[in-house]
Amino acid sequence: MASFDVLGDGTITSVPGIWAAGVHCGIKQSDALDLALIYSEVDAAAAATFTRNKVFSPTITVNRENLKSPTHRVIVDNSGNANTCTGERGLQDARRMAAWAAEAMGVKAEQVFVCSTGVIGRFLPMDCVARGIRQAAEMILRNPQSTIHNPIEGGHLAARAIMTTDTFPKEVAVQTEVGGKTVTVGGIAKGAGMIAPNMGTMHAFVATDCAIAKPVLKSMLRDSVQRSFNSITVDGDTSTSDTVIVLANGLAGNRPIENDGRSYNQFKVALDYVTQELAKMIARDGEGASHFITVVVKGAMTEEEAHRCGLTIANSPLVKTAVFGRDPNWGRIAAAAGRAGVRLRAEKMNVWLGEVQVMKNGGAAEFDFQRAQAVFDQKDITLTVDLGIGKARWTVWTCDFTYDYVKINAEYTT
């Protein structure tokens, strides 16, 4: 059985050879951090997944091009402005941002990934971006007195610098053994609104010192994203800039993972933990949420159907408001499953709120209303749905729908 240790205070810079910084350069009106730089001391293999939204940021265009480079060194990410719907000038800005980060860190431009998150339809303030890159690079490279010289602290700053409506930074790191060597996997993420099933739906950056061949990393990341970032939803909206990037710099010195097998599985379990924890933090931080909801769908014909059914339930405003209202209204869960477009047998369906069975063989189960309502006393609740037809299962994470979701999104100003 593959296993790993979760590192206390872990972040992306828990990974050997990974440095980071976060600065305020003026993109945001407030004095919050708004630009992050992540740097690998040595060449790293990279894999990435991007938004499937057809209206996408030019940063996605640049990153798709740069992903062809055999090695990578830098990720630069600003918050406060999504550089989206900005046309040719936006594309030039994204290229300049990558070029400046490359120059500041002494790497090639194609070794840089560039990301932007925030308001759509405004041009990046490039003077701020230039200043921010310069400051962040100095923190990493030239100032041994800086707090950044504690690598952990740099990861924390970067995690804060990529936040928009997030209420807390999202960071995690684990250690495991691969081929007799200690391997670390750490990551940071941002996202609280515009979270939906199509692709990562936010920014997440993961680093590891594991040695792994680029094609293997690519297919592994795709599956890992499916089970993590593509299994969370806050509001069904897919962002235009969603990006997941993993950098693997090989400093652990393990024999490079080049195909399936024991090392592959060992590393995959650690990677899945990191991506799922980051994904769950995003769902937990869902705008205005009062409950974190785990939706388990079992008894499905295929994993794909269980996944789709779980997302349909997790996206249902009626289910989400029922949880907020502490209402064990299981009919809304059954109705959402019924419209998910998956195979099921209504007369074999069972639903549980926490441990309390509320729907049994297609009808109302006999249950104690007080006990069912008490499930909502916990901030973390699990809804389990058995479709009664097959053996496949999937888990999806979301949050409830509250007055504050409406407030946050009605008052967010263009």
Added chain:
Amino acid sequence: MASFDVLGDGTITSVPGIWAAGVHCGIKQSDALDLALIYSEVDAAAAATFTRNKVFSPTITVNRENLKSPTHRVIVDNSGNANTCTGERGLQDARRMAAWAAEAMGVKAEQVFVCSTGVIGRFLPMDCVARGIRQAAEMILRNPQSTIHNPIEGGHLAARAIMTTDTFPKEVAVQTEVGGKTVTVGGIAKGAGMIAPNMGTMHAFVATDCAIAKPVLKSMLRDSVQRSFNSITVDGDTSTSDTVIVLANGLAGNRPIENDGRSYNQFKVALDYVTQELAKMIARDGEGASHFITVVVKGAMTEEEAHRCGLTIANSPLVKTAVFGRDPNWGRIAAAAGRAGVRLRAEKMNVWLGEVQVMKNGGAAEFDFQRAQAVFDQKDITLTVDLGIGKARWTVWTCDFTYDYVKINAEYTT
């Protein structure tokens, strides 16, 4: 050009030979009306569309069977209880409800449609249902002193008796000429929550005295529902009991419509107006809504893509909260279009709030913020999106997302 007159105070009983009643029989805790009966004096052709939700009410099973009957006479509908997830007993209850209505009105059981709306997972109180059917039948048949003897009043009562969280009854009637004869089309509907694109997503009953062959009525209704009830959305949730039924009793004496042609088109325009008006009333009555939103998608490759794109925009919580917040945040509209899975050219996209163009050729248009925000001073607003790729268009109706939507659905008790 096909034309028609809208009748003042019009309802389903504006149609010659159509009678209705609405009574309180105790299904609802309150003293609100909760059972409606609609009756055609003579045999009528019928067409119907039902929910595609796989968890559906046994009333749907009964109606699918009865739809095979060549003629129909009665619709019986209760509010306050959906008779869904009620298993074999629920199916028996639905059959009994139809049989009782048939007996009370002196028609065959297979000439009856039976509908239920309200809470899921509870058995119908059949003693109440029996009493309600008896009372409603008496009002229609045996009591010339009753207000119901004014046919219009009976339609109004029926429209109120099918309401659940609706804040106003939904009724409309029009008159047109078909083959030299005056033809009336009238309808009533209910629905405010659980409104979504898959099928009718509520109950709507339409009657006409037009003579029309059953297969022609069937295909005409399918297209009409696509352009009306399948083009509204409140929250993306599809109910388990959604039903649209049209009864055509032929009393207008026109030569029966048996295929495409002038009479077909004349009648179709009137039918479309009735179904669209009822559909728009449902969207307007969306739970907690403060704005009624018309989404026009043009420049699409196909009508199907324009339709899908419109629904994706109309279902986006970010778009709906932006309208509530009076925020001309067009990026959310563009992002929703981008994830709709339809062909578009981002660099050719244009978006208007009312008359104010806010996105031009894929980027921000120069517009006056005050003027854009003033669009939200109207309760009725139109969002127009040009996908810049083809010539197809579609119109979708929805409402905004407010604190009150959350309140209504969090506090609705099982």
